[in-house]
Amino acid sequence: MASDCVFCKIAAGEIDSRVLYRDELATAFWDIHPVAPLHILIVPNRHISSVNEMNAEDEALVGHLVYVAKLVAKEQGVDQAGYRLSINTGPNAGQSVFHIHVHLLAGKPLPIHIG
Numbered sequence: 001m002a003s004d005c006v007f008c009k010i011a012a013g014e015i016d017s018r019v020l021y022r023d024e025l026a027t028a029f030w031d032i033h034p035v036a037p038l039h040i041l042i043v044p045n046r047h048i049s050s051v052n053e054m055n056a057e058d059e060a061l062v063g064h065l066v067y068v069a070k071l072v073a074k075e076q077g078v079d080q081a082g083y084r085l086s087i088n089t090g091p092n093a094g095q096s097v098f099h100i101h102v103h104l105l106a107g108k109p110l111p112i113h114i115g
Contacts, residue, residue, distance in 0.1 A: 002047045007099035011045040020075070025061060026068045028104075037107025038078055042068050048100045051089040065102045078106035 002008050009015040011027040020040060021028035031039040042065045048058055066085065073079045083106035088095040 002099070005047055005097075005099050007041075007043045007097055007101060008047050011043055021068055021072055023068075025064050028068055028072050031103070036105040036110065038076055038083070038105065040069075040072055040076070040104040042072065042102040042104060043099060049098045050095060050100055051087060054100070062100070065100075069102050069104045072104060073106065076106070082106065084110050 006015065010017045010019070010029060011022075018030040019027060020030070021042075024045070026042055026044055028040055028042045031041050044058075044061050044065060046061070048054060048061075051062075054062065069083075069085050070079070073083045083104055086103040086105065087100065088103070
């Protein structure tokens with residue numbers, strides 16, 4: 001755990017958060033600054049700063065984050081209508097917390113916006 005990382009603290013249960021899912025590898029919780037009606041973050045319980053900091057052994061863990069997103073989407077009832085998964089890497093992509101995380105966005109038609 002990175003001592004100053006808010007997502008590490010949420011995953012460890014040190015910061016109160018609206019957790020929807022937790023297992024030995026990942027934690028999912030509601031984003032405190034949502035950009036969609038449903039905006040959930042899925043984080044690994046182990047600190048990885050970004051996709052750029054992944055090692056080969058992290059491949060399965062990041063795949064698990066996507067699997068957890070699927071489970072949470074179904075639990076929240078948005079699996080059939082559709083949802084978006086996003087991982088921001090670096091400041092120019094909008095990453096503001098440097099602990100890899102998957103954004104699960106749903107609840108309304110989402111615009112396709114690139115650039």
